[in-house]
Amino acid sequence: MKAVVVGAGITGLATAARLRELDWDVTLVEKAPGPRAQGYMIDFFGPGYEAARRAGLEPRLTELAGNVEEVAYFDRAGRRRAGIAYESFKEGIDGDLLSIMRPDLELALRETAGVEPRYGLGIAGIDNGPDGVTATFTDGSRVEADLLVGADGIHSRTRELVFGTGFIRPLGLHTAAFIFDDPQVRETVGPRFALTDSVDREMGFYGLRDGRVAVFTVHRTDSLDIPADPRPTLRETYGDLGWIVPRALAALPAAEEIYYDLVAQVEMPSWHRDRVVVLGDAAYAVSLLAGQGASLGIAGAHLLAGALRAEPTVAGALTEFERRWMPVVTERQRRGRQGAEWFLPPSRGRLFARRMAIKAMAIPGINRMFSTALVGKSHEPVLGAADLTGGKAA
Numbered sequence: 001m002k003a004v005v006v007g008a009g010i011t012g013l014a015t016a017a018r019l020r021e022l023d024w025d026v027t028l029v030e031k032a033p034g035p036r037a038q039g040y041m042i043d044f045f046g047p048g049y050e051a052a053r054r055a056g057l058e059p060r061l062t063e064l065a066g067n068v069e070e071v072a073y074f075d076r077a078g079r080r081r082a083g084i085a086y087e088s089f090k091e092g093i094d095g096d097l098l099s100i101m102r103p104d105l106e107l108a109l110r111e112t113a114g115v116e117p118r119y120g121l122g123i124a125g126i127d128n129g130p131d132g133v134t135a136t137f138t139d140g141s142r143v144e145a146d147l148l149v150g151a152d153g154i155h156s157r158t159r160e161l162v163f164g165t166g167f168i169r170p171l172g173l174h175t176a177a178f179i180f181d182d183p184q185v186r187e188t189v190g191p192r193f194a195l196t197d198s199v200d201r202e203m204g205f206y207g208l209r210d211g212r213v214a215v216f217t218v219h220r221t222d223s224l225d226i227p228a229d230p231r232p233t234l235r236e237t238y239g240d241l242g243w244i245v246p247r248a249l250a251a252l253p254a255a256e257e258i259y260y261d262l263v264a265q266v267e268m269p270s271w272h273r274d275r276v277v278v279l280g281d282a283a284y285a286v287s288l289l290a291g292q293g294a295s296l297g298i299a300g301a302h303l304l305a306g307a308l309r310a311e312p313t314v315a316g317a318l319t320e321f322e323r324r325w326m327p328v329v330t331e332r333q334r335r336g337r338q339g340a341e342w343f344l345p346p347s348r349g350r351l352f353a354r355r356m357a358i359k360a361m362a363i364p365g366i367n368r369m370f371s372t373a374l375v376g377k378s379h380e381p382v383l384g385a386a387d388l389t390g391g392k393a394a
C-alpha cells in the first residue's frame, strides 16, 4: 500500500513512522527547506505520551527534554507572586510529563520515521476518488497512492483543497515564540518556566540546555491579521511589562525567526473524504490553551495506523478512526476553551483567583483534581493496546 503524508511536523513524522511499521510505502513532503530550528517548549503529556512510550521513544525524549523544576509567575518588579513545583503537577497526571522543545521532539520523531522527508516540496493539487488519490506537488511531480494524510498544520492546504475553507475558530488571542541569548536572563530564569503575572498578555521564559532562552507570548486581541514583521506588535503589546521583558524585546531576532500566529482551533464535521484524511492540527487543532496539540497529533497517528491495520478497507479504517478519536479531541477542545481565563486572566480579579488556585495546587490531592480537570485524566483508556502499532509490539 502507498501513502502520501503532507507535512513533516510532529503529526506527519509520527504518521510516517506508524505507516512504515505497517510496511506501507510512504512519500513524506514538507514545504519548509529543512528541519526547523526555531520553536517553543512543549509540555508533552496525555495520550501522545503513552503512544510515544509504546513506540520506544521515551528514553530519547527524556534525553532531549529540558530541566524544569517549577512553574512560577513574577510581577513587573520581579517579585514571585505564585508558583508550583513541576513534580506536583506531574504527580497530578500520574507522572507522565516532559518539557521538550518542538525542534527536539521533531528530531526524535525524524530519527525513527523510517522515511526521509522531501523538503522544499508543498502540496499543489489533489485528485481524490473512492479507489485512489493522486497528489501533485509544487515542483509539478505527481504520486499516486492509496491514502493521502494531510498533516500540514492549522493552515492546512490539504484541508482547503479537499474540504474547502471556514473550519478555523479563532479564540481571540495571538501567540509568538522566539529564542534569544542573554546570560543574565538565563540566570534569572533558572530551572523554571517563568511567566509574567499579568492581565490580558503574558510572556513566559524557559532556559535551554545550550544557555539560550526560549520565550513564548500570548495576548488578547480581536484582530485576525498576522503582521509580516511581528516585532513592532510585540514591542507595543509587551513593552511595559517590566521585569526581564524589556531585555527579551531588546533581543528580538529577525522577523523570519519569530513564530507568530492566531490562537485558534480547527473544527470539522468529518476529517476524511474518499482517500484523503486530515490529522493533527490540520484536522483538530486544540490550541495552546489545551496544551496537548502535539500529544494529540502523535496519538492520532497511532490510532489511525491501528485502524488501518485492523480494518479490511481504507474507507472502513477512516470511519472507525474518526468514530473513536473525534469525541476525545472535541472534549479536549472544549476544556481548552473553558480554561482560557485561567490560562490568561482577563482582569485583576481573575489574576488574583489564579494565584489562589496555584497555591491550592501545592496541596496533595488538590493537585490531582486540578491537573486532571485541566488536561483530562491521563489514565483514561483513550488508547487501548489494540489501537496501537506501538513499535514492534502488535
Ligand SMILES: Cc1cc2nc3c(=O)[nH]c(=O)nc-3n(C[C@H](O)[C@H](O)[C@H](O)COP(=O)(O)OP(=O)(O)OC[C@H]3O[C@@H](n4cnc5c(N)ncnc54)[C@H](O)[C@@H]3O)c2cc1C
Binding pocket: 006, 007, 008, 009, 010, 011, 012, 029, 030, 031, 032, 040, 041, 042, 043, 044, 045, 102, 121, 122, 123, 151, 152, 153, 154, 155, 156, 157, 158, 175, 176, 177, 216, 279, 280, 281, 282, 285, 286, 287, 288, 291, 292, 293, 294, 295, 296, 297
Ligand atoms: C506557542 C505554542 C505553545 C504550544 N505548547 C504546546 C504544549 O505545551 N503541548 C502540546 O502538546 N502542544 C503545544 N502546542 C501545540 C503544538 O505545537 C501543535 O499542536 C503541534 O505542533 C501540531 O503538530 P502538527 O504536525 O499537526 O502541525 P504543525 O506543527 O503545524 O506541522 C505542520 C507541518 O506541515 C508543513 N506544511 C504546511 N503546509 C504545507 C504544505 N502545503 N505542503 C507541505 N508541507 C506543509 C509545515 O511546514 C509543518 O512542518 C503549542 C503551540 C504553540 C503555538
